[in-house]
Amino acid sequence: MAQASEVLMETRDDLMKIVIFRINDEDYGVDVSLVNSIERMTDVTRVPNVNDYILGVMNLRGSVIPLIDLRKRFGLPIETYNEDTRIIVLSVGEIEVGIVVDSCSDVTDIKRGEIEPPPTVVGGIESTYIQGVTKMDRRLIILLDMEKTLKS
Numbered sequence: 001m002a003q004a005s006e007v008l009m010e011t012r013d014d015l016m017k018i019v020i021f022r023i024n025d026e027d028y029g030v031d032v033s034l035v036n037s038i039e040r041m042t043d044v045t046r047v048p049n050v051n052d053y054i055l056g057v058m059n060l061r062g063s064v065i066p067l068i069d070l071r072k073r074f075g076l077p078i079e080t081y082n083e084d085t086r087i088i089v090l091s092v093g094e095i096e097v098g099i100v101v102d103s104c105s106d107v108t109d110i111k112r113g114e115i116e117p118p119p120t121v122v123g124g125i126e127s128t129y130i131q132g133v134t135k136m137d138r139r140l141i142i143l144l145d146m147e148k149t150l151k152s
Contacts, residue, residue, distance in 0.1 A: 015109040021101040041085040067098045
C-alpha cells in the first residue's frame with residue numbers, strides 16, 4: 001500500500017507547470033522551469049549581421065540578453081508591438097535569452113499524460129519546434145521545444 005507522501009510525489013511528477021502565451025492568435029506553452037522572468041517590451045539595441053528574427057539585445061538588470069521575435073522565427077506575419085507584448089526571459093542550457101510574444105496569459109499545471117505528440121504542422125509553425133500539444137478548456141496549447149526553437 002502506497003504512503004500518502006508517495007502518492008503526492010507521483011501526482012506532482014505527473015504535472016508540468018507551464019507559462020501560456022499567445023502568438024498570432026494561437027496559444028503556446030513553455031515549461032516554467034525555463035522561465036526567469038516576464039518583462040514588458042523595452043528598448044532594444046540592434047546587432048549587425050544576425051538572423052532577421054534576432055531583434056538585438058536588451059539590458060536587464062545589468063545583464064545583456066539577446067531577444068528573439070518568435071513571430072519572425074516561425075515565419076508568421078509581423079505585428080506592431082503594443083502594451084500586451086511581453087518578453088519571456090528563459091534559461092535554456094547555458095543560454096539566457098528573451099523571446100518576444102504577443103501576450104502572456106497565465107501559469108498553469110498540465111498532466112504529462114495528456115501531452116500528445118506534435119502533428120506535422122500546427123498554427124503555421126514546423127513540428128520541429130514543437131514538443132507536444134495538449135487541450136485545456138476547449139483550446140489547444142502548443143508546447144514549444146525551446147532548445148530546438150533557439151538553434152539557428
